[in-house]
Amino acid sequence: MTAQPSPTTVRPAARPRVVIVGSGFGGLFAARALRRADVDVTLIAKTTHHLFQPLLYQVATGILSQGEIAPSTREVLARQQNATVLLGEVTGIDLEARTVTAHALEESFTQPYDHLIVAAGAAQSWFGHDEFAEFAPGMKSIDDALELRGRIFGAFELAEVAAAEGRHADVEALMTFVVVGAGPTGVEMAGQLVELSKRTLAHDFRHITTKDARIILLDAAPAVLGSFHPSLQSKTKASLEKLGVDVRLGAMVTDVDELGITVKSTGRDGDPFEERIPAVTKVWAAGVSASPLAKLLADQVGVEVDRAGRIPVQDDLTLPGHPEVHVVGDMASLHNLPGVAQVAIQGARHSVDEIEKALAGKPTGAKFEYFDKGSMATISRFRAIAQIKSIRLTGFIAWLAWLAVHLVYIIGFKSRLTTLISWFVSFIGRGRSERTITQQQVFGRLALERARREGDQGTSASRS
Amino acid sequence: MTAQPSPTTVRPAARPRVVIVGSGFGGLFAARALRRADVDVTLIAKTTHHLFQPLLYQVATGILSQGEIAPSTREVLARQQNATVLLGEVTGIDLEARTVTAHALEESFTQPYDHLIVAAGAAQSWFGHDEFAEFAPGMKSIDDALELRGRIFGAFELAEVAAAEGRHADVEALMTFVVVGAGPTGVEMAGQLVELSKRTLAHDFRHITTKDARIILLDAAPAVLGSFHPSLQSKTKASLEKLGVDVRLGAMVTDVDELGITVKSTGRDGDPFEERIPAVTKVWAAGVSASPLAKLLADQVGVEVDRAGRIPVQDDLTLPGHPEVHVVGDMASLHNLPGVAQVAIQGARHSVDEIEKALAGKPTGAKFEYFDKGSMATISRFRAIAQIKSIRLTGFIAWLAWLAVHLVYIIGFKSRLTTLISWFVSFIGRGRSERTITQQQVFGRLALERARREGDQGTSASRS
Numbered sequence: 001m002t003a004q005p006s007p008t009t010v011r012p013a014a015r016p017r018v019v020i021v022g023s024g025f026g027g028l029f030a031a032r033a034l035r036r037a038d039v040d041v042t043l044i045a046k047t048t049h050h051l052f053q054p055l056l057y058q059v060a061t062g063i064l065s066q067g068e069i070a071p072s073t074r075e076v077l078a079r080q081q082n083a084t085v086l087l088g089e090v091t092g093i094d095l096e097a098r099t100v101t102a103h104a105l106e107e108s109f110t111q112p113y114d115h116l117i118v119a120a121g122a123a124q125s126w127f128g129h130d131e132f133a134e135f136a137p138g139m140k141s142i143d144d145a146l147e148l149r150g151r152i153f154g155a156f157e158l159a160e161v162a163a164a165e166g167r168h169a170d171v172e173a174l175m176t177f178v179v180v181g182a183g184p185t186g187v188e189m190a191g192q193l194v195e196l197s198k199r200t201l202a203h204d205f206r207h208i209t210t211k212d213a214r215i216i217l218l219d220a221a222p223a224v225l226g227s228f229h230p231s232l233q234s235k236t237k238a239s240l241e242k243l244g245v246d247v248r249l250g251a252m253v254t255d256v257d258e259l260g261i262t263v264k265s266t267g268r269d270g271d272p273f274e275e276r277i278p279a280v281t282k283v284w285a286a287g288v289s290a291s292p293l294a295k296l297l298a299d300q301v302g303v304e305v306d307r308a309g310r311i312p313v314q315d316d317l318t319l320p321g322h323p324e325v326h327v328v329g330d331m332a333s334l335h336n337l338p339g340v341a342q343v344a345i346q347g348a349r350h351s352v353d354e355i356e357k358a359l360a361g362k363p364t365g366a367k368f369e370y371f372d373k374g375s376m377a378t379i380s381r382f383r384a385i386a387q388i389k390s391i392r393l394t395g396f397i398a399w400l401a402w403l404a405v406h407l408v409y410i411i412g413f414k415s416r417l418t419t420l421i422s423w424f425v426s427f428i429g430r431g432r433s434e435r436t437i438t439q440q441q442v443f444g445r446l447a448l449e450r451a452r453r454e455g456d457q458g459t460s461a462s463r464s
Numbered sequence: 465m466t467a468q469p470s471p472t473t474v475r476p477a478a479r480p481r482v483v484i485v486g487s488g489f490g491g492l493f494a495a496r497a498l499r500r501a502d503v504d505v506t507l508i509a510k511t512t513h514h515l516f517q518p519l520l521y522q523v524a525t526g527i528l529s530q531g532e533i534a535p536s537t538r539e540v541l542a543r544q545q546n547a548t549v550l551l552g553e554v555t556g557i558d559l560e561a562r563t564v565t566a567h568a569l570e571e572s573f574t575q576p577y578d579h580l581i582v583a584a585g586a587a588q589s590w591f592g593h594d595e596f597a598e599f600a601p602g603m604k605s606i607d608d609a610l611e612l613r614g615r616i617f618g619a620f621e622l623a624e625v626a627a628a629e630g631r632h633a634d635v636e637a638l639m640t641f642v643v644v645g646a647g648p649t650g651v652e653m654a655g656q657l658v659e660l661s662k663r664t665l666a667h668d669f670r671h672i673t674t675k676d677a678r679i680i681l682l683d684a685a686p687a688v689l690g691s692f693h694p695s696l697q698s699k700t701k702a703s704l705e706k707l708g709v710d711v712r713l714g715a716m717v718t719d720v721d722e723l724g725i726t727v728k729s730t731g732r733d734g735d736p737f738e739e740r741i742p743a744v745t746k747v748w749a750a751g752v753s754a755s756p757l758a759k760l761l762a763d764q765v766g767v768e769v770d771r772a773g774r775i776p777v778q779d780d781l782t783l784p785g786h787p788e789v790h791v792v793g794d795m796a797s798l799h800n801l802p803g804v805a806q807v808a809i810q811g812a813r814h815s816v817d818e819i820e821k822a823l824a825g826k827p828t829g830a831k832f833e834y835f836d837k838g839s840m841a842t843i844s845r846f847r848a849i850a851q852i853k854s855i856r857l858t859g860f861i862a863w864l865a866w867l868a869v870h871l872v873y874i875i876g877f878k879s880r881l882t883t884l885i886s887w888f889v890s891f892i893g894r895g896r897s898e899r900t901i902t903q904q905q906v907f908g909r910l911a912l913e914r915a916r917r918e919g920d921q922g923t924s925a926s927r928s
Contacts, residue, residue: 048621049900065529067898072617074668075899084670086628087621104625107634143902153536157512157551161568164550170571204538206548414889414897418882425878433878434531435539436513438607 015040015082016359019100019113021090021293023050023073026119026329026344033352035080037359042111044102046089048072051142054341054406055419057185059145060283061152061192062200062432064422066142068415076411086111090120090293095300095322115324115355119348120291122330122339125308127287132256136180136282139189148283150437152177152193155281156201156210163207169278175213176279178261180253181286182219183226184377187236189283190217191380194243199381200432215245216277218263219286220252225377225385227338232385235394239379256282288339290331297327306333315367317351323364326351334368341409342373376402381427479504479546480823483564483577485554485757487514487537490583490793490808497816499544501823506575508566510553512536515606518805518870519883521649523609524747525616525656526664526896528886530606532879540875550575554584554757559764559786579788579819583812584755586794586803589772591751596720600644600746603653612747614901616641616657619745620665620674627671633742639677640743642725644717645750646683647690648841651700653747654681655844658707663845664896679709680741682727683750684716689841689849691802696849699858703843720746752803754795761791770797779831781815787828790815798832805873806837840866845891 016039020027023045031043049070058064074085088102088109093116100111124138137147159174177193179186197213204210217224217240223233224240224247240247248265254274255262262276290309298304298311301319305311310333311319317332319325328347330339337343350368357364374388376398384399386392393401403423410416425431480503484491487509495507513534522528538549552566552573557580564575588602601611623638641657643650661677668674681688681704687697688704688711704711712729718738719726726740754773762768762775765783769775774797775783781796783789792811794803801807814832821828838852840862848863850856857865867887874880889895 048617062531065531065898066900066902067526067529070900071897072668072899075895078667084628085668086625087618088625104622107622107625107629107631109625109629141902142900146902153512154551158568158571161550161552161571161573164548165571165573167571203542204536204549412895412897414885414895418885418897421878421882431539431876431878433535433876433882434529435536436530436534436606438530438605438610 016114017042017112018115018117018355019044019111020117020119021045021093021100022119022121022329023047023085024053024119024121024329024344025341026121026348027117028073028076029345030117030119030328030348030352031077031080031083033349034082034355037082037352037356039082039115039355039359041080041083042086042113043073043077043083044086044088044090044100044111045073046087047141048074048087049142050076050411052410053140055410056139056142056145057188057192058422059142059434060139060148060189061196062149062435063192063426064419065434066146068419068422069410070142071411071415093118093293093296093300095297095319095325098324113324115358116326117348117351117355118293118297118325118327118331119329119344120293120331121344122288122290122308122310124284125287125289126284129256132253132284135258136178136253136256136261136284138284139185140288146437149435151281152196153435153437156205156208156213158280159208160205161207171208173259173278173280175208175210176216176277176281177213178216178218178277178279178282180218180261180282180284182217182221182224182247182249183285184375186217186219186283186285187224187240188378189285190215190240190245191243191378191383194245195380196432198244200426200430202430214279216279217245217247218251218253219249222249224249227375228377228385229387229392232387232392232394236377236379236385239383243380253286288330294327294331297325308333316354316365317347317368318354318365323358326354335370337370340375343370346370376405378402480578481506481576482579482581482819483508483575484581484583485509485557485564486583486585486793487511487549488517488583488585488793488808489805490585490812491581492537492540493809494581494583494792494812494816495541495544495547497813498546498819501546501816501820503546503579503819503823505544505547506550506577507537507541507547508550508552508554508564508575509537510551511605512538512551513606514540514875516874517604519874520603520606520609521652521656523606523898524603524612524653525660526613526899527656527890528883529898530610532883532886533874534606535875535879557582557757557760557764559761559783559789562788577788579822580790581812581815581819582757582761582789582791582795583793583808584757584795585808586752586754586772586774588748589751589753590748593720596717596748599722600642600717600720600725600748602748603649604752610901613899615745616660617899617901620669620672620677622744623672624669625671635672637723637742637744639672639674640680640741640745641677642680642682642741642743642746644682644725644746644748646681646685646688646711646713647749648839650681650683650747650749651688651704652842653749654679654704654709655707655842655847658709659844660896662708664890664894666894678743680743681709681711682715682717683713686713688713691839692841692849693851693856696851696856696858700841700843700849703847707844717750752794758791758795761789772797780818780829781811781832782818782829787822790818799834801834804839807834810834840869842866 020043028050052069055069077083088104090102092101126132162170193215197210201210251265260278264274294311313332317326329344376386378384384402386398484507492514516533519533541547552568554566556565590596626634657679661674665674715729724742758775777796781790793808840850842848848866850862
């Protein structure tokens with residue numbers, strides 16, 4: 001009689017499972033870095049796309065389509081046989097059981113792991129005033145960018161009608177745009193709003209003169225672009241003012257309502273004063289707060305998250321007592337590293353190096369060394385700033401560098417090609433090829449919110 | 465003492481005012497046709513864009529971005545000095561007072577006219593079952609196309625998770641797609657769904673085999689493409705079936721629910737039977753009904769709208785008793801002309817000719833002569849059908865002709881260029897560059913509807 005080997009002896013050992021939470025720079029670069037590893041990679045994210053955040057403001061202002069900056073994550077990883085992509089919002093991580101739980105609509109699923117990389121990023125923060133969000137939306141997702149696009153272009157549309165009807169107070173509020181937060185995102189938005197009003201839309205209206213639009217950039221800090229060298233800060237402020245942006249520093253937002261924003265500043269006499277600015281369209285680019293998963297993890301390992309909700313990680317990016325868990329990107333706090341793409345990308349690669357060492361039985365725990373490749377911010381057409389160590393660039397050359405670097409990081413040849421074309425159209429020509437806004441964005445969204453507030457059960461479909 | 469001429473004698477005569485309602489083919493082509501006329505043109509539309517409807521299905525299936533097929537109306541007319549574009553939903557037309565009333569959010573405005581061209585088009589119709597719309601959305605607007613895109617790509621995402629969790633019944637319902645209505649739109653959608661499942665997404669998933677998706681095309685009529693020659697009808701049906709589409713004719717939809725659709729057909733024995741097909745994603749491309757403005761006008765002139773809600777117009781496209789009002793396109797009924805782009809475009813040009821004659825004091829009332837330039841419909845990559853008089857084309861040559869004709873009608877050089885690139889990517893390559901769907905579309909929309917139904921006052925923002 002031939003002895004049959006029992007199934008347990010012949011089953012091949014299951015491969016180690018690496019679970020990645022998030023499809024931003026940290027999550028996607030981690031997955032790609034594992035492409036030759038003998039592991040099963042499962043990437044769980046709450047959107048279906050990898051978002052190239054630095055160019056979100058170009059979707060919001062009509063230059064690019066969402067497809068150009070948000071490729072499908074599973075399409076990017078389609079040829080990577082060891083990678084599975086699952087859509088789900090991670091709501092639970094159990095460090096003891098080594099499982100991740102996620103929800104997709106009403107269903108939930110649980111994914112066990114041997115190694116975990118958490119790269120869930122950060123969302124917009126209104127500093128405890130979430131009620132500001134309805135009227136001063138943030139810009140951290142495609143949803144946000146499309147919503148803002150609708151509000152920006154919609155504001156000019158409504159101003160045209162208001163001007164035709166002689167409703168001048170409405171025209172002023174509709175043609176005043178306020179950007180809160182003078183970091184790179186705020187500066188870029190303010191610059192693009194100027195371009196829109198002074199160049200792109202200059203011939204499109206008959207009753208309003210779009211060049212008369214007021215663009216206000218606010219920040220509680222005493223300078224714009226807090227993370228840049230003071231000389232670049234002052235050059236940027238000067239550029240913005242030359243473009244016509246009203247830059248108000250030391251200005252703190254105390255209230256936001258549907259038709260305006262209230263700001264507290266210090267007058268020339270040193271006394272504080274509060275002012276309400278009538279402005280329908282407001283963009284909040286002022287604060288970020290880490291994914292709630294940071295707190296969820298912090299509670300389990302007994303540490304405190306910082307003011308931005310980020311979880312402190314060890315020098316090697318792992319959680320205390322859990323060398324199998326790495327946290328990278330905007331949700332992690334280490335040596336005050338900034339929440340920029342390079343930190344997430346390099347953190348992801350470091351984590352993967354560590355995982356590969358662990359799998360090979362080599363010693364782990366190497367410190368994460370961040371290599372600062374510099375920072376850039378664009379102001380407007382032909383104007384940007386860049387700094388790498390002590391090298392500082394401004395103007396046209398910095399702008400070309402900015403374009404080149406961002407073009408390289410866009411995923412997909414087709415997207416790179418059409419992005420180049422869109423930039424040509426927008427920056428050399430006057431066009432904005434992605435201005436399309438949906439009815440829901442102009443008519444429906446505010447009506448929807450209002451209806452929900454008033455308890456009206458009608459659907460927005462009835463308006464179509 | 466010099467006699468001062470009184471202001472009334474020196475004020476130049478105000479130019480005649482032409483108001484156009486609608487920014488589709490009829491409205492936009494009418495505005496453009498008036499570019500040299502000595503009139504003031506005001507175009508009022510409820511969207512900010514001119515929608516190229518024939519390519520909507522390509523936005524819904526991820527080939528094109530909305531910007532490529534929906535340029536900003538005011539951008540198209542920016543250089544036409546006599547044209548003003550106003551955003552507003554027209555809710556009233558007073559034929560006696562010769563005014564048009566429109567709403568933009570909560571404000572309304574009234575526009576007087578000397579000549580009026582009403583080209584407000586048609587919306588989707590569910591034949592009296594508007595409740596079907598929530599689960600079988602139509603495809604007549606950018607909102608619709610983006611919603612459908614979210615549902616289509618989202619269905620595969622949810623199927624992947626369901627398959628990973630062993631929820632096979634869910635997988636089947638999620639991987640079954642039903643298109644109701646076998647006109648050109650339905651046929652094109654069915655063809656693209658096959659392409660998506662068999663080509664584009666074939667490598668993107670690990671737990672589901674997208675090639676196993678079921679695509680069902682239903683119509684109560686006994687043939688597909690009712691307006692085409694029978695030989696083309698049977699060739700199309702054969703092509704679709706060869707691609708794997710389940711074409712069911714003589715099938716009437718009796719109910720639609722969130723997870724399925726109920727269909728009544730006749731069995732082989734001649735007896736009717738009803739069947740519920742589990743299918744989460746359903747597209748309604750089956751009926752249109754004219755803008756409510758048709759009824760509003762019909763009531764004022766004492767005529768009846770037809771079954772599709774269209775208002776019968778005189779031979780010269782005017783309303784009885786109102787030679788200053790022309791109605792063109794999908795909302796008008798004359799000699800059973802079909803609701804296609806060429807009818808709207810030629811109707812618009814005829815109306816403008818008539819208006820120019822009236823302004824020059826020449827006799828008006830010339831009959832509208834429709835010149836049938838033929839019809840085309842695409843089935844899938846490399847396959848289409850076309851007919852012009854007795855000339856009939858099928859296959860690759862018809863497909864090239866289809867591409868060429870549609871490319872010519874796309875407005876804007878940049879959009880034409882990027883559309884060509886997108887077609888190259890999608891039809892020669894396997895890519896879909898515009899697959900990005902928003903969280904609101906996947907997670908939020910159904911949850912939002914459900915919440916509203918259940919009276920839950922939470923906002924969708926809390927899910928982000």
